[in-house]
Amino acid sequence: MLDCKKALQAANGDFDKAVEYLREKGLAAAAKRSARAANDGIIGIYVHHGSRVAAMVELNCETDFVARTQEFQDLAHDLAMQVTATRPQYLSRKDVPPEVIEAEKQIYRAQMADQNKPEHILERITEGKMTKFYEETCLLEQPFIKDDDLIIEDLINNAIAKIGENIVLRRFVRYEIGK
């Protein structure tokens, strides 16, 4: 009712203009809703005993309903605990800067420089070491600290399957005193 009055005021009493105003407003509200749907979730927190190290994660889901479930909140908490414990550097493999990958590979090659290995073997060993590097530094590829048969990506995929909503670990941050 208030909206109609405002619409007529905005349109200086012109009915067609008022309808157009309401239509635009409706579209804007719908757009807002759909944006909100993709951006729901909670901030998960974990503070280690003594408060010298802590982490925060943003875990997104589609609805407020899911965000408030114990299951989703436990997942967010577990992810923050994981970050606190394992100090990942990146969210996923694609977030590692190319220069970091290049520097890592050079270190591995330098370590094997005097071993006279053929090029294709060097290449294979280097790739193996890079896989290990990603497992250590990329949160989504890390083994879950509570169950190392699962990597974090699987843990999230399992939750998606069980909860029936898309779940996205958007970002994380870890603070440690003096680090």
Place this chain on the structure above:
Amino acid sequence: MLDCKKALQAANGDFDKAVEYLREKGLAAAAKRSARAANDGIIGIYVHHGSRVAAMVELNCETDFVARTQEFQDLAHDLAMQVTATRPQYLSRKDVPPEVIEAEKQIYRAQMADQNKPEHILERITEGKMTKFYEETCLLEQPFIKDDDLIIEDLINNAIAKIGENIVLRRFVRYEIGK
């Protein structure tokens, strides 16, 4: 006792060498202590009701003793609550990039472009608006949400005076769902 035994072992039974070993070890321990002293503190956390917004701060002090006091922990908690509530962009004025300052000033000048004000007045108004900008965006210059007679820098300085240790707000981070 163990150290003396280790020192004599390390020096192959030579007493003077063992004394030198212990002296060096003492210096190293002192250096380590002083490094630790500058880097003590806690991570302060605040999670707003509903967990859609939260913040973390690293608050440093000189000793673990102070870090464990209720007073210091309350300060860290208050600072995290401040960050959650007021979404600062920078820690202090000197962290604002020059291009951001320049862009702000241009906005203020554009707003006054048709007012035919003399240059020195424009300059003064712009400086006034910049002060307001710093108060809003720089954590250390913000009024404290629990007592707006104090800015955050004063709050910390008061704690330094009362506790008798240097206290440094080193960094902060704020997460909000979808922001």
